[in-house]
Amino acid sequence: MARLKLDTFLPYRLSVASNAVSNRIAESYRKRFGLKVAEWRLIAILAEHDRLTPQALGGMTRMDKIAVSRAAAALQERGLIETDRNPGDGRSHFLSLTADGVGLYGEIAPLALSLESRLLTSAERSQLAALLRKIETAADRLS
Amino acid sequence: MARLKLDTFLPYRLSVASNAVSNRIAESYRKRFGLKVAEWRLIAILAEHDRLTPQALGGMTRMDKIAVSRAAAALQERGLIETDRNPGDGRSHFLSLTADGVGLYGEIAPLALSLESRLLTSAERSQLAALLRKIETAADRLS
DNA sequence: TATTGTTATACTCTATAACTATA
DNA sequence: TATAGTTATAGAGTATAACAATA
Numbered sequence: 280m281a282r283l284k285l286d287t288f289l290p291y292r293l294s295v296a297s298n299a300v301s302n303r304i305a306e307s308y309r310k311r312f313g314l315k316v317a318e319w320r321l322i323a324i325l326a327e328h329d330r331l332t333p334q335a336l337g338g339m340t341r342m343d344k345i346a347v348s349r350a351a352a353a354l355q356e357r358g359l360i361e362t363d364r365n366p367g368d369g370r371s372h373f374l375s376l377t378a379d380g381v382g383l384y385g386e387i388a389p390l391a392l393s394l395e396s397r398l399l400t401s402a403e404r405s406q407l408a409a410l411l412r413k414i415e416t417a418a419d420r421l422s
Numbered sequence: 423m424a425r426l427k428l429d430t431f432l433p434y435r436l437s438v439a440s441n442a443v444s445n446r447i448a449e450s451y452r453k454r455f456g457l458k459v460a461e462w463r464l465i466a467i468l469a470e471h472d473r474l475t476p477q478a479l480g481g482m483t484r485m486d487k488i489a490v491s492r493a494a495a496a497l498q499e500r501g502l503i504e505t506d507r508n509p510g511d512g513r514s515h516f517l518s519l520t521a522d523g524v525g526l527y528g529e530i531a532p533l534a535l536s537l538e539s540r541l542l543t544s545a546e547r548s549q550l551a552a553l554l555r556k557i558e559t560a561a562d563r564l565s
Numbered sequence: 566t567a568t569t570g571t572t573a574t575a576c577t578c579t580a581t582a583a584c585t586a587t588a
Numbered sequence: 589t590a591t592a593g594t595t596a597t598a599g600a601g602t603a604t605a606a607c608a609a610t611a
Contacts, residue, residue: 281532285466285483289538289547290443295484296554297440299561300433305600315600323428333570340428341438346602348571370569370610389424395432398560399553404432407553410546411439417541418442458577476593489579491594513587513592 293414300398307394312387313357317342317350319387322376325360326384330375332365359383436557443541450537455530456500460485460493462530465519468503469527473518475508502526 285291301316308314314322320340325331331339337347351374354360359380363373376384399407428434444459451457457465463483468474474482480490494517497503502523506516519527542550 280528281535282470283466283531283534284470285463287551288466288534289541289550290447290534291463292551292554293436293440294444296557296561297436299558301437303561303564304433317601320428320434323426323431327425327427334568343602344570345572345604352571368569368611370608372570385423388426391426391431391433392424394564397564398432398557403553403556406549407432408430408435410542410550410553411435413546414439414541415442418439418446421446421537421540460578477591486580487593488581488595495594511588511592513585515593 304391304394307390308387311390312383314387315350315353317346318354321347321350321354321374322359322380322384322387325374325376326381326388330363330373332371332373334371336374354380447534447537450533451530454533455526457530458493458496460489461497464490464493464497464517465502465523465527465530468517468519469524469531473506473516475514475516477514479517497523 305316308316308319312319317340320342321336324336324339328335328339333344333347333351336342336351337344340347342350351360355362357379358377360374361377363375365371365373395404398404448459451459451462455462460483463485464479467479467482471478471482476487476490476494479485479494480487483490485493494503498505500522501520503517504520506518508514508516538547541547
């Protein structure tokens, strides 16, 4: 009979490692900045892109439109992002960081990078990134 | 200012890859066998260990006692596992696979292994396993 | 008629706490 | 008094569907 040892089963190991990291990060963002992970993702992307529609944000964060909408509402409530009219499409709008949002990003980013560097060396991270990308595309084609 | 590109941020990539794999697996187990991932984990461990207490199962699957209790109840309801008295401690009991449970494991294990092999080659899986273990221990010590 | 985004609803997963029975 | 396991309850994350406004 085919034997499967859970302890060395890739999907299991991946899930355990991802949860361990996610839980640490989520706790850290929540306690120090009052942010959920979804909210932090929007901030990180907006810090790179100036202004974006919710749809574009969803594509870049792998979040669906509902999660984007709720995270954006929470951030706007706190004055971390603001909306502008989208002249090209009245159904949509642009989101961008406020000065406060930029400031918060400036606080979080170095901490996040430091945390990342404590998990693996730079060379190991490159190696891992390549493996994870291969897994993602393979998983998308699984069935 | 420190820049952080979300797309190459390790915790983000790890989460995306893990979710992609987990969602595929969860869907597959649910549709084909009516099992949740937690239930499948108990079956996989019990197939390796003959009989175990809920506490031992929790340690081996990284699930807490609540999740173990609920998954075990669902499996017992379906006749896939059974309980025996634990003569050494009346508060506890032993769980083991029934003949049906062994049979189901025999069906799932080859499919799971085949799925795993379609994600990465054997050499890549070894490489990934080493990186993930390093991440897990580092994450546990993060703060 | 289709699309962008919001809201309502529900389901899963997880975590805390209260409970039972045994030690 | 502490521990093994169960049950109740609530939170976060995610998915479906219905809806409003615009294309």
